[in-house]
Amino acid sequence: xxxxxxVRDSEAPKLxxxxxxxxxxxxxxxxxxSSVSNTILTIVTALFLLWLLPLVYNFLIGRAVFTGTxxxxxxxxxxxxxxxxxxxxxxxxxxxxxxxxxxxxxxxxLIGLALVIPLLMPRAPYKIANFIxxxxxxxxxxxxxxxxxxxxxxxxxxxxxxxxxxTLILSVVGVIGSxxxxxxLALGRRSKLPIIKTLSILTIELWRAVPLITVLFMASVMLxxxxxxxxxxxxxxxxxxxxxxxxxxxxxxxxxxxxxxxPRGQYEAASALGLNYWKSTLFIILPQALRYVIPGIVGNFIxxxxxxxxxxxxxxxxxxxxxxxxxxxxEWASPTxxxxxxxxxxxxxxxxxxxxxxxxxxxxxxxxxxxKR
Amino acid sequence: xxxxxxTDDGIDRxxxxxxxxxxxxxxxxxxxxxxDFHVLRDINLRVMRGERIVIAGPSGSGKSTLIRxxxxxxEHQKGKxxxxxxxxxxxxxxxxxxxxxxxxxxxHFNLFPHLTILQNLTLxxxxxxxxPKAEAEATAMHYLERVKIPEQAGKFPxxxxxxxxxxxxxxxxxxxxxxxxxxxxxxxxxxxxxxKEVLEVMISLAETGMTMICVTHEMGFARQVANxxxxxxxxxxxxxxEPEEFFSHPQHERTKLFLSQILH
Numbered sequence: 001x002x003x004x005x006x007v008r009d010s011e012a013p014k015l016x017x018x019x020x021x022x023x024x025x026x027x028x029x030x031x032x033x034s035s036v037s038n039t040i041l042t043i044v045t046a047l048f049l050l051w052l053l054p055l056v057y058n059f060l061i062g063r064a065v066f067t068g069t070x071x072x073x074x075x076x077x078x079x080x081x082x083x084x085x086x087x088x089x090x091x092x093x094x095x096x097x098x099x100x101x102x103x104x105x106x107x108x109x110l111i112g113l114a115l116v117i118p119l120l121m122p123r124a125p126y127k128i129a130n131f132i133x134x135x136x137x138x139x140x141x142x143x144x145x146x147x148x149x150x151x152x153x154x155x156x157x158x159x160x161x162x163x164x165x166x167t168l169i170l171s172v173v174g175v176i177g178s179x180x181x182x183x184x185l186a187l188g189r190r191s192k193l194p195i196i197k198t199l200s201i202l203t204i205e206l207w208r209a210v211p212l213i214t215v216l217f218m219a220s221v222m223l224x225x226x227x228x229x230x231x232x233x234x235x236x237x238x239x240x241x242x243x244x245x246x247x248x249x250x251x252x253x254x255x256x257x258x259x260x261x262x263p264r265g266q267y268e269a270a271s272a273l274g275l276n277y278w279k280s281t282l283f284i285i286l287p288q289a290l291r292y293v294i295p296g297i298v299g300n301f302i303x304x305x306x307x308x309x310x311x312x313x314x315x316x317x318x319x320x321x322x323x324x325x326x327x328x329x330x331e332w333a334s335p336t337x338x339x340x341x342x343x344x345x346x347x348x349x350x351x352x353x354x355x356x357x358x359x360x361x362x363x364x365x366x367x368x369x370x371x372k373r
Numbered sequence: 374x375x376x377x378x379x380t381d382d383g384i385d386r387x388x389x390x391x392x393x394x395x396x397x398x399x400x401x402x403x404x405x406x407x408x409d410f411h412v413l414r415d416i417n418l419r420v421m422r423g424e425r426i427v428i429a430g431p432s433g434s435g436k437s438t439l440i441r442x443x444x445x446x447x448e449h450q451k452g453k454x455x456x457x458x459x460x461x462x463x464x465x466x467x468x469x470x471x472x473x474x475x476x477x478x479x480x481h482f483n484l485f486p487h488l489t490i491l492q493n494l495t496l497x498x499x500x501x502x503x504x505p506k507a508e509a510e511a512t513a514m515h516y517l518e519r520v521k522i523p524e525q526a527g528k529f530p531x532x533x534x535x536x537x538x539x540x541x542x543x544x545x546x547x548x549x550x551x552x553x554x555x556x557x558x559x560x561x562x563x564x565x566x567x568x569k570e571v572l573e574v575m576i577s578l579a580e581t582g583m584t585m586i587c588v589t590h591e592m593g594f595a596r597q598v599a600n601x602x603x604x605x606x607x608x609x610x611x612x613x614x615e616p617e618e619f620f621s622h623p624q625h626e627r628t629k630l631f632l633s634q635i636l637h
Binding site for chain 1: 444446465469472473475476477479481483484485486487496497500501545546549
């Protein structure tokens with residue numbers, strides 16, 4: 001038996017790993033040239049980029065027309081016509097909003113930014129005051145400034161709203177409105193009370209079964225038939241409500257996924273401590289369930305922001321429609337006008353959606369307390 | 374473990390007093406089904422204040438279901454359960470009243486992973502009992518010291534070992550100053566090295582005179598602390614006795630078989 005006896009007499013040294021696992025060479029070797037097929041893929045991709053990037057660069061910057069007149073644009077067959085964007089910026093940003101009043105949407109935008117940024121920063125102080133300022137005071141300021149008609153401000157009806165301004169308004173209202181609707185519907189769908197449960201399921205399934213375009217058409221064409229003569233509901237408001245409830249239904253199913261992913265033990269521990277339904281939902285269930293589905297929620301938000309362009313079908317001029325409109329006159333005709341307009345739209349949508357996605361990633365990492373060792 | 378060790382094991386039994394008159398929990402002719410499956414059959418159990426009961430039995434015998442009925446995590450379909458003078462019915466208010474007085478410790482700890490240890494401990498006292506935050510935090514620190522991990526107060530549950538998490542879970546229940554504590558296999562999910570630290574906390578809790586019902590396979594704990602051992606099989610209470618008699622002279626065949634398999 002003594003052959004089997006082993007007792008360690010000295011501690012084995014703790015050594016660094018044998019090969020370098022850092023550095024550019026190591027990274028290149030493991031990520032780009034780790035095998036023959038990977039090497040081929042890397043070369044093909046590099047060649048593709050070598051072809052594509054100069055094209056993109058030349059279109060956006062290299063051969064683009066930044067200054068001058070539309071005649072300079074008409075002479076250029078490949079480069080972007082930024083002159084057109086510059087000259088028509090007012091329509092693209094504000095639609096038919098009177099140019100002299102453009103300071104109003106600008107102010108609303110800047111106040112919103114000044115309130116939203118600290119609200120989104122976990123470490124910024126005065127969260128409650130900030131919250132009230134953004135969700136209670138700000139909407140009032142925004143409506144007064146944008147619509148006017150009071151305090152000596154010229155009235156600007158919503159059918160004059162358009163461009164990026166309208167896109168942002170619809171997006172922000174949609175995002176902020178659909179989230180609580182989603183939470184309520186998701187909780188309702190899991191309720192033990194049959195009436196609430198049935199109503200929630202019906203709402204969710206009905207709204208999800210219909211394309212957003214149909215919802216917008218219904219809101220625009222059908223709704224006026226059902227309200228008494230003389231009563232008009234604002235068209236932008238109808239679009240807002242349609243988008244918000246539509247995405248609320250999607251949000252509900254995303255959030256329900258999070259509620260269902262939460263281990264039963266969490267519900268039980270909360271109950272066992274005497275927390276009632278609302279308190280355990282508020283303090284224990286929702287904070288965790290929402291955390292699980294941040295990627296899904298943000299996916300819905302991004303989708304919503306892009307889908308605001310569908311309001312074009314009810315003759316509202318969101319960013320894309322406004323860009324189309326801006327170039328519709330013959331005086332703006334040039335070989336690359338349309339591409340330039342859409343490139344501009346792409347840039348704006350990309351900035352909006354990508355920052356949403358990055359912020360979500362940041363929050364996800366920050367909130368990941370459960371598995372951090 | 375020999376008899377000599379048992380009488381001189383360093384446990385202070387001066388406060389372990391079973392009340393003769395005060396009933397903590399009364400279960401009368403209780404039955405429960407999971408759809409067609411009769412999971413608890415004709416349960417009759419009266420727990421006096423100050424009792425320390427260990428429930429043993431094979432898996433699937435209904436031990437956990439039984440104690441989960443006591444704070445209504447599971448609903449019984451027949452018979453009567455009265456906890457601390459309150460009968461458990463569908464009345465949600467009464468259920469919450471019972472849950473305020475009955476602490477529960479789970480096999481998988483079930484700490485709230487998004488809250489710090491201190492927040493885990495103060496949440497229910499603040500929002501259920503309405504205790505001011507500062508006071509709740511002082512109480513929480515007191516119990517964290519009692520379970521010997523005050524230095525972990527600012528951490529998140531995911532940063533603690535299993536044994537530490539379970540001790541936090543016990544402290545969390547104690548912060549509600551419960552009259553009765555339920556333990557649902559508190560050491561079954563722990564590494565062997567951590568079982569002891571949790572059992573020590575449970576023993577010290579028993580020393581305070583707390584009414585405890587523990588579903589556990591720790592027979593050493595049953596011998597040292599329990600005043601009564603209950604053996605369950607197939608949803609029924611098969612046998613109950615004081616620990617010494619239970620382990621040395623089991624009566625029922627099923628009990629004998631069970632003990633012969635777990636005590637080597």
